[in-house]
Amino acid sequence: MKSYHADKDGFYGSFGGAFIPEMLYPNVAGLKSRYLEIIESPGFQKEFRNLLRHYVGRPTPLYYAGRLSEKYGCRIYLKREDLCHTGAHKVNNTIGQILLAQKLGKKRIIAETGAGQHGVATATVCALMGLPCIVYMGEVDIARQAPNVARMKLLGAEVRAALSGSRTLKDVTNEAIRDWINNPEDTHYIIGSVVGPHPYPDMVARFQSVISEEIQAQLRELEGRDAPDYVIACVGGGSNAAGAYYHYLDREEVGIIAVEAAGRGIHSGESAATSALGRTGIIHGSKTLLMQTDDGQITEPYSISAGLDYPGIGPMHAHLYTSGRGEFHSITDEEAMEAGRELAALEGIIPAIETSHAFAVLKNRPFRPEDILVFNLSGRGDKDLQTYIDFFDL
Amino acid sequence: MNRAKTKTVNRIGAALEKDGPLLSIYFTAGYPDLEDTLPVLRHLQASGVDMVEIGLPFSDPLADGPTIQQSSTAALKNGMHTALLFEQLKEVRQEIHLPLILMGYFNPVLQYGVEAFCQKCSEVGIDGLILPDLPLEIYQREYGIIMERYGLRMIFLITPQTSEQRIRKIDGASNAFIYMVSSASTTGAREGFGPEQQAYFERIASMNLNNPQIVGFGISNATTFRQATKHAKGAIIGSAFIKHLSEYGPRGIPAFVETIRS
C-alpha cells in the first residue's frame, strides 16, 4: 500500500533522510536506533499520556464552530490546541522529547526558537524535569518577542542570542546544531518542528499525532464517523499540520489542506511560501523543498508570523505537495490578519497569527454544505497581541 | 574492498607518499576579495604547502565556527558562486601543481547538478571532494559511481566519537585519506591539544588503517601542528589561516606557513 509516512531511513518519497556531518552521526544514529523502541514502550507511553492529560490539559476540545460554519456554509470543527498549556501544540512534542532525553541519559537540553513558542514549551518541560535549558534565538527576534524571552527566563532557561548569518530562525537552528556538535555526549537537541535529520521529522510527527488520534475519537462521538472531509492546518516547519494529518495520511478520502505564509505576496520577494517558491535541496540535514538561490544558497523568508518564517518545510509536507496528496495554499499577511479577526469576532477565539493563515482558506476555495472540516487551531493569539494592535490600529 | 591499491595514484596519492608531516591549508574561495582565489593558491604553492582545500562558501555552514562562517558570508557578499569558482579555476593547472580538494556543503553541489559538478571538477583539475553533510551511506548508494567516474577522491570525516566499526567502514570506502576531526567541535582555531585529544590521535594511529589520516579542526600554530602530526600523516589548517589572511592578505601567506613549519 502507498504510504505517506516515513520509511525506515526517514524518507517520505524522495524527501527526508539524514544529511548530517559525521560529527552528528553518533547522536543521530543513537536516536534513530532507539526512538521507536523507547516511544512505543508501555512505560514511556504511560508517562507521556499522563503528562499530556494532567499537565498539558489533553484531550483538547473539538469544538463545533457554529457561527463560522453558518457564514461559510459547511460544518467546521476547531481542534483547540490553543488550550494546551503554554498556548500551542508545541508542548506535545517537547513533553515527548524531554521524556526521551531522560531515557537516553541526557543531562542538558538545547532548542531553537523563532517567535519563542517552541522555546517556551522547551523551557517549560526543562523546568518540569529539572534539566538545564539553552534556547537559541535570533538577535532580532529577542527584541521583537520580549514577553516570550521573559517567560523563558522565568522558567529558568538561558536565552542565547545567535549572532551568525542573518540571525533568524534558520540561523538559530544552525547555532543549535553547532552546539550539539560541540556537546556530543550529554546534550539532547529538542527540535521544534517536523524538520531536521531523520529521525526528527518522524519522531516529532509521532508526538504530535495525538492531535489526530483525538480528532478521530471526538468526531466519532460528535458526527458518528471518525474522519472529516478535510483537515486543515498552517505549515511553518509543519508539526501541527503533521499531527493533525497523521492518522489520515493514508486515508485518501480525507482531504489534506496545508496553508503556507505568502507574506507580502508569493512573488513579492518577501514570502515564506516554500511549496510555491522552493526547490529540492538540503536544509538542516533534511532533503526537502526549500527557498534558495540558483546557486543553492538558502534565502531568507518573510512572514508577519514568526512561526511560519522558515525557508523549508518538513519532508512529509514536501512529499504531500509533490505527490498531490495535499492541497497547498499560500495566504498573505493581510488575508491572515483578517481571518484572525473574523475568528475572534465570530467565535470569541483569538488565534495565533500562524493559525490565522489556515482560516483564510475559507475565502480561497468553496466547500459543500455537507463537508466536515477540521481546522487545527494550533495556538492562541496572546503572544501576537502587539502585532494585532499595530496591524488594526486597535 | 581497498580501492586505494587498485586505483591509479592521483595528485593526492603522490602527496601522501612524501616523507615528513604534510601541511594542508583550507581557505574560502572569493575571500578576502572575490579575485583572491588564484593569488592565494599561488602564494600557498610558493610557500611549499603540500595540499589545499578550496572552500565553496555556503549560506548555512552548520559544521563551521565563527571564522569560517564569516569568511563564507563575506565571500558570498563578494559575489562568489559555484560557476564563478570553476571559471576562476579554469586554467589553474597551468601553474598550480598542488593537490586541490574542493570542500563545501552538499546543497550547492546538488543545485549545480552532481554529475555536472563532478565533470567540471575533473575538467579544471580538482583531485578530491570533502562534502561533510553528504553521509557515507548516501554517497555510496547514489553518488559514489559518479564521483569515481570523474576520478574524484571522496574524503570522509571521523571524530573522537566515531565508533571503531564505523571508522573501519569509512576506511574501506576511502581511497585517499581520512579527515580526522581533532575534537568534538565545529571548525575553529585552538591553542593546544589536551591529553584527551592526544589519546585519540594515538588510538586511531594504532588501528593501522589502510588510508593515512590527516587531522583537521583546531590546528592553529607550530605546536598544534606538531601534536597533530606526531601520529597522523598531516594536518589541515583552516580558521587560523583565514584569520591571518584577513589581517595580512595573500602576501602574508609565506610568513604564516613559515611559523607553522618552524
Ligand SMILES: Cc1ncc(COP(=O)(O)O)c(C=O)c1O
Ligand atoms: C501557534 C503556532 N502554530 C504554528 C506554528 C508553526 O510551526 P509548525 O508548522 O511546526 O506547526 C507555530 C510556530 O511557532 C506556532 O507557534
